Amino acid sequence: MAALTLLTIIALVTLGYFIKKALSPAPPKIPKGLKQLPGPKGYPILGSVPDVPQQNSHIKFAEWGKEYGPIYQCDLAGSNHVWISSDAVARDLLSKKGAIYSDRPHIPALLHDNRTSAEYLPLMSKNPHWTRQRKVATHIMRESQNSQFYRYPELESIRLLKELIDEPLKYNHALESFVSRVTCRLAWGHSEASDELKQRARELLISVSPTGHLGNKLPFIMSLPDWLSPAKAWEKKRQRTERRWFELMQSQVEKDMAEKRASPSWMRTLKETWDKWGFTYDLEAAFCVGMHGIAGALTIAAPMQSFCLAMCHYPQYLPILQEELDRVCGDRLPTAEDRPNLPVLRAFIRETLRWRPPVPTGIPHFLIQDDEYNGYHIPAGSVMHPLEWAIARDPELFPDPDAFNPLRWLEPEYPTYREPLTEFPNITNITQFGYGRRLCQGQAVADEDLLIGIGAVAWLFDMKKVGVEAPSSGIYSNKEATISEEEIRTPSQHDSVMDSDDEKPESKTKLAPGLLQEKLEEQQRLQKEQIKAEKKKVDPTLDYSHLLIAKPLPFKFDLTIRGNMSHRAQLVEKLFQEKREEGEFTDGKNYWGDNSGKFGWVKV
Known part of the structure; x- marks a missing residue:
């Protein structure tokens, strides 16, 4: 079968x-x-x-x-x-x-053409919808940045730490919820939709990933009837639910504004300046804001998870970061005003994005006409990939590129060092945010979330691998994604049986030469098999998801409150209860019941 x-x-x-x-x-x-x-x-x-x-x-x-x-x-x-x-x-x-490299390739799995519809701003080709929505994004991002993103990252960092204190093993959920809640507040002024935003992001990620939706591997199935194509039926429900949810979120903000209780948000800013944009239909604005929300929920949690991974495998650096946070922040959580005085934290963020870029293959561009470069012909219709994994590993710019080393941004002997340290390092306009006309417009949001989120976690917690101490650097070879052969001692003919505990020196001469040679060869064979088995082991720091946005798969590690810092945990508990009583930390909202109807979550 x-x-x-x-x-x-x-x-x-x-x-x-x-x-x-x-x-x-x-x-x-x-x-x-x-x-x-x-x-x-x-x-x-x-x-x-x-x-x-x-x-x-x-x-x-x-x-x-x-x-x-x-x-x-x-x-x-x-x-x-x-x-x-x-x-x-x-x-x-x-x-x-x-002018010729800024289009996007077609994504077959999406029901509405991503290049021409007004639904997927990051995936659109250049058209009037794209031009209008880019201007809208510039405006709403600038307004929120000027207001320190309404302090939403600082507010949600309290709930993040509370969840990590209560359930450290669910760190993955806590980090993703932190990003999703901040993004929900920024987009619509509410945090209770964060679980729905995470699900919208997960489903869309499958639909747009080359290794995700079956329709991207076998495009013809999207032309079949629903009863012949479960993948097409899956996409229909996903898209229908996405559209309905964006409509509900926009309506909620409109209702809040009518009742004079709307919190600051991108949608509120957009509604207050509605007449200047010339939207062709009402839901275009809903998709414009919604896609920024999904983009934030998709990408920002990944480097926070990679930071935890790095601290488990490069533990020598965490005390350096904690010393800076203790000196600058003392017994209060990090805030936006601390940024100039936290170059080490900014170096950790910059290095995490370099070491494990969240989009390692890069977001693809599409060439609309033939071109030439250095004597080579590049045909029209080519899908262009700025390969972030390789770009971030240029050995001339990043010595020992496979190692996580935040000091490369802080010490003058490294080519990446820049002054003044009150400004550098930073992640503004780095290659991971794209190129040219496709530069990410939400990078300031990512920067703020990472500064406050990673800073808060390191301020309160220690992180280390479970069990065996982690190597500091150099043990893994990313070239082959296996453990480096140099770390495995190859036996010589003077090793093997003669050095084992169960063979005493006096018994060596009692073995016949042929038997001794046979045991020696058998031991060497076993050693070679062990070496092969070790080489097949995948570097645990490369155990990532395989979709377009790469996230480290959940792993076990010890996340504990730092020694002599129990009073900080008590402060977090106090702040959490205060904000809870003020109505800030509401429970999540279920929009679709048991998901069995026309709208709802589809299996991912």
Whole structure:
């Protein structure tokens, strides 16, 4: 049965390929004087798909970059993908030539075309909706930033610490809830919708990820009837629920404003300036705000989780951060005003984003016309990937790039050091936020959330691996995503049985030479098998999800209140109770009941 299913899938993929080839124009010839970009040859029909692992595919693409150069191309099931592993090349193309490189590729799994509809601002091509919504985003982000984001990150940091005190094993949930609650408050002035926002983000992430929704792997299934395509039915309910929820959230803000009790929010700011934007329909604004909410919920929690991972594997740095927080903040939680005096905290944030970029393959661009670069032809229709994993590992700029080292931003001997330390390091306009006309407009929100959130966690807690002490650096080889062979001692002929506890020196001479040689060879065989088994172990700091936004999978570690800091935990408890009594920390809201109706959560 499994074999039949596999053959059916292969047949359908093959049929789809030939249909696409028949309907598509012939590939353009390379202009005279130009060369084709280098890259792996791949296989018929599938291209290089069989060579790309689903887990940590960015590492494979980075390896190809070392083999073929800082810009290369590969065929992925009939689509041409261009991978850029150099910041300089990415800026030359995606920023300086933004007029032709700023479109987005089509995402087959979405019911409404992401390029032309007004529903997915980060995924839209350049059109009137995109231009209008970018202007709206600039306005609402500037207004909230000027108001210190209405102190929502500082408020929610109290609830974050309270949840970590009560249930440290649920750190993943607490960190994601912190980001989601702040984002909900910013978008609509309420925090009780945070669970719904997280679910909207999870579902959309599946729909837009190449390795997520089946419709992105087999696009033809989105043209089938619902009863023949469960994946299409899944997407219909997701999109229907998303639209309805955005409508409900916008209506709630309108009601709050009518009753003179609306908290500051992006939607309130938008409604107060409604006439200047010229929206073509009412829900365009709902999607504009909603997509910013989803984008925040998707991306900001990932580096907070990566920070915890880094502290477990590089524990020598945490005391440096805690010393700064104690000196600057004392027995109060970090605030926005502390930013100039917290260069170490900012270095930790900058290094976390470099060490484990939340979008390691980069958000793709789409080339709308033929181009050339350094003698190479880049054909129109290419999907362009600024490969953040490789860009953040340039060894000239980042010595020992695979190691987490926040000092590279604080000590003058490193090429990344900049002054004044009251301003640098920072994450403004770093490559992880995109290039050119696609630069993320919510980066200031991310910066504030990370400063307050990570600062609060380090202010109160110690973090360490469970059991064995973690290595400080250098033990893992990210090139192959395995434990470094240098850490495994290969036995020599003077080792093996003769040095084991169960063979005494006096018994060695009692073994016949042939038997001794046989035992020696057997021991060496076992040692080689052990080495192979160790090499197959995946670096635990690379145990990440495989969707477009990469998050470290939940792992166990000790999260405990710092020694002699119990009074800080008591302060958090006191602040939490006060805010709870003031009505700030309300419980989450269920919008759809048991999810069995027309609207609701779909399985992820």
